[in-house]
Amino acid sequence: MRNANEGISLAAIVAKETTTGKWNGTGGGIGLGTGGIGLFIGGVSGSKQEQTQRAKNFESPKEEEYSLLNVYGSIIKVLVFGVLFGLSARLFTSLSNTGSDFAEPVTTTTATGKIQSIMGGMAEMVSILGTVVPFLVIITAMIWFLFFSSKREKEELTRVEREAAKTKLRIDVYRRLRYVESDHVVFDPITGREVPAERTCINKLIEALVDESNDISKRN
Numbered sequence: 001m002r003n004a005n006e007g008i009s010l011a012a013i014v015a016k017e018t019t020t021g022k023w024n025g026t027g028g029g030i031g032l033g034t035g036g037i038g039l040f041i042g043g044v045s046g047s048k049q050e051q052t053q054r055a056k057n058f059e060s061p062k063e064e065e066y067s068l069l070n071v072y073g074s075i076i077k078v079l080v081f082g083v084l085f086g087l088s089a090r091l092f093t094s095l096s097n098t099g100s101d102f103a104e105p106v107t108t109t110t111a112t113g114k115i116q117s118i119m120g121g122m123a124e125m126v127s128i129l130g131t132v133v134p135f136l137v138i139i140t141a142m143i144w145f146l147f148f149s150s151k152r153e154k155e156e157l158t159r160v161e162r163e164a165a166k167t168k169l170r171i172d173v174y175r176r177l178r179y180v181e182s183d184h185v186v187f188d189p190i191t192g193r194e195v196p197a198e199r200t201c202i203n204k205l206i207e208a209l210v211d212e213s214n215d216i217s218k219r220n
Contacts, residue, residue, distance in 0.1 A: 013055060019049070020048070061206065078137055
């Protein structure tokens with residue numbers, strides 16, 4: 001087992017190899033208005049952060065964020081389906097009508113007439129569905145927003161709170177991890193476990209140590 005003070009902590013490396021600052025500059029352009037052509041010049045500024053690749057690999061676990069996509073993702077998919085179906089139905093009906101306008105007069109007793117009759121029936125059915133389906137989708141969306149959206153919001157809040165508690169444990173584990181440059185490994189001084197100093201390996205080590213900590217807490 002390695003000496004607990006061997007190497008340097010990951011957090012210290014990230015702090016040392018991350019720089020933040022501000023940038024300033026000037027910008028300009030030409031505009032055309034009712035008074036004629038105008039020239040403008042002004043100052044612009046912002047903030048920047050630079051990191052070494054090693055600092056990026058050794059960054060701490062991220063805090064879990066509330067995701068609107070998790071809440072509204074399913075109903076958005078339904079709405080998109082309704083819009084696409086309606087547009088596709090209109091396109092199909094339009095093409096069918098265009099084809100029938102240029103078609104030669106035929107009777108329903110001929111093969112061509114039978115095909116056109118079938119296509120006409122299909123076009124009529126698709127046209128009806130192109131109106132009904134988007135309407136049903138809108139009704140479904142309204143019902144979902146009225147009766148089910150609050151439940152999904154609560155579920156997402158619960159997920160964020162649960163993950164936030166887990167993230168706190170991840171950060172606690174992360175802060176004690178140390179990097180040994182000579183061996184290019186990251187190790188935990190408490191358990192002695194070590195892994196190659198790669199992002200995926202470090203994440204797996206953190207997750208394994210958090211799970212072990214949770215198991216010990218449950219037994220106690």
